[in-house]
Amino acid sequence: MIGASLQVVSPSLRPFGTFSTVLRRELQLAYRRPADLLNPLFFFAVVTSLFPIAVSPLPDVLALIGPGVIWIAALLAALLPLSTHYAHDYEDGTLEQYLLSGQSLVAICIAKTVALWLVAGLPLVLASLVVSGSYGLAPSTFAVMSITLAGGSYALCALGAVAAALTVGVQRASAMIALLVLPLMVPVLIFGTRAISMAATNLPAKGPIYLVLAVTLLAALLSPIATAAALRISME
Amino acid sequence: MWTWFHKLASPPHFYRMAGLWAPWFLALSVVGMVTGLYGGLVTAPEDYQQGDAFRIIYVHVPSAYLSLLAYVVMAVASAIGLVWRMKLAHAVAAGAAPIGASFTFLALATGMLWGKPMWGTWWQWSDPRMLTELILLFLYFGFMALRANIADRQRADKAAAVLALVGVVNVVLVHYSVEWWSSLHQGQTVMNSEATMPASMLTPLLLMIASFSLFFGAVLLHRLRGEVLIREANARWVRRLVETTPSMETVK
Numbered sequence: 001m002i003g004a005s006l007q008v009v010s011p012s013l014r015p016f017g018t019f020s021t022v023l024r025r026e027l028q029l030a031y032r033r034p035a036d037l038l039n040p041l042f043f044f045a046v047v048t049s050l051f052p053i054a055v056s057p058l059p060d061v062l063a064l065i066g067p068g069v070i071w072i073a074a075l076l077a078a079l080l081p082l083s084t085h086y087a088h089d090y091e092d093g094t095l096e097q098y099l100l101s102g103q104s105l106v107a108i109c110i111a112k113t114v115a116l117w118l119v120a121g122l123p124l125v126l127a128s129l130v131v132s133g134s135y136g137l138a139p140s141t142f143a144v145m146s147i148t149l150a151g152g153s154y155a156l157c158a159l160g161a162v163a164a165a166l167t168v169g170v171q172r173a174s175a176m177i178a179l180l181v182l183p184l185m186v187p188v189l190i191f192g193t194r195a196i197s198m199a200a201t202n203l204p205a206k207g208p209i210y211l212v213l214a215v216t217l218l219a220a221l222l223s224p225i226a227t228a229a230a231l232r233i234s235m236e
Numbered sequence: 237m238w239t240w241f242h243k244l245a246s247p248p249h250f251y252r253m254a255g256l257w258a259p260w261f262l263a264l265s266v267v268g269m270v271t272g273l274y275g276g277l278v279t280a281p282e283d284y285q286q287g288d289a290f291r292i293i294y295v296h297v298p299s300a301y302l303s304l305l306a307y308v309v310m311a312v313a314s315a316i317g318l319v320w321r322m323k324l325a326h327a328v329a330a331g332a333a334p335i336g337a338s339f340t341f342l343a344l345a346t347g348m349l350w351g352k353p354m355w356g357t358w359w360q361w362s363d364p365r366m367l368t369e370l371i372l373l374f375l376y377f378g379f380m381a382l383r384a385n386i387a388d389r390q391r392a393d394k395a396a397a398v399l400a401l402v403g404v405v406n407v408v409l410v411h412y413s414v415e416w417w418s419s420l421h422q423g424q425t426v427m428n429s430e431a432t433m434p435a436s437m438l439t440p441l442l443l444m445i446a447s448f449s450l451f452f453g454a455v456l457l458h459r460l461r462g463e464v465l466i467r468e469a470n471a472r473w474v475r476r477l478v479e480t481t482p483s484m485e486t487v488k
Contacts (some may be wrong), residue, residue: 162402166395170385179381180399184372186367187413189390211416215409226402229318233394 083174098219121153165230261454268447275440306336312396408468
């Protein structure tokens, strides 16, 4: 259906038209499957509440481990929807239609990444604020937390899309995606947690924030190209 | 030059040439390693601070060097394979990965053995080089796991190649980010810079690096012969080879 709609209007569709058509479709699908939206959030809530139980409920300890725990829990939670990110489109033939539509595959990939981030990344950013409050992190860190996590989760969605595209139709894809993506997240993780820790101790955190956003920008620009190449390889 | 290049890319020709070269690579590397180890373990003077313990450098530094070189070989071969659709290049990437992972593991293990007496700890999370090597090992694992999980060989080749190229950007990023991160904690662990090394210490080290590289070449050639045979299993020249080689007949 989406393929048909792309083909019918193809002469008038510029890359941005492709982008908005696919983005609208993705958001509509997510709206009709609310479980996809809620699963990462539940996962995030459960994981972050296990740490105070397992490590220590002391406020000092929680304030110390908070940034790292929240970041890692958010990264793992954002991994969950990746295994179906392209797998659903592959199974019902939409992916084939995308490839045949003659539209820019890179634009389609960017649209899907943006949709994924809106559905899986942004809610986690909001949830992380609640959790950091419960961990006793200083309110001065909230802005830094939101900015870095927003960037970091977009980088994860962009890099995760490459891994998802590489493993379309492959057995044990979800485990593969985690193995492929998590090492790639190290730079963002380092800068992101650094920024929050620095903000918590009232140090200027601008440097690491800029670095998170720089790495995110790099991932956001290069990943769609790699994703499109990976999809072509996977669909050959 | 180009005809030589194209000829090399033909599997039967390459299989023959690799079989001819591999023993030379191996022989040279063994000679180099024996000489280098003798130079490093016997004739090189003791380090004035570390005593004899510094001598693990003759295994550690070449392994670390090769762990990076193998990744570069893998990434360049992947790029060539993707751009020029050269199957042999994909075979090179596939062959280099496990060797590179082994060297990475060796660099980590010897680094830990060295770190225990010198720094009093097996592992230091804030050391940028250790972390870079560890992440490098994970990247190798990811590359090999992706290949292993995709049944179709051509698809596995190309998918792994894309991953290798994404990873190469990442290795650089990881290295600098960890260095920056640790510089907040402490100054980088100062190692004797090679410029101040006396020639009696440095020469065996350079010899060991060269021999390790030759060893890498020898193992890669052997692995490539295996890869070529598997990839060309249905080709006529492989069947003829199997029929005319008595030892292969029994295996079959």
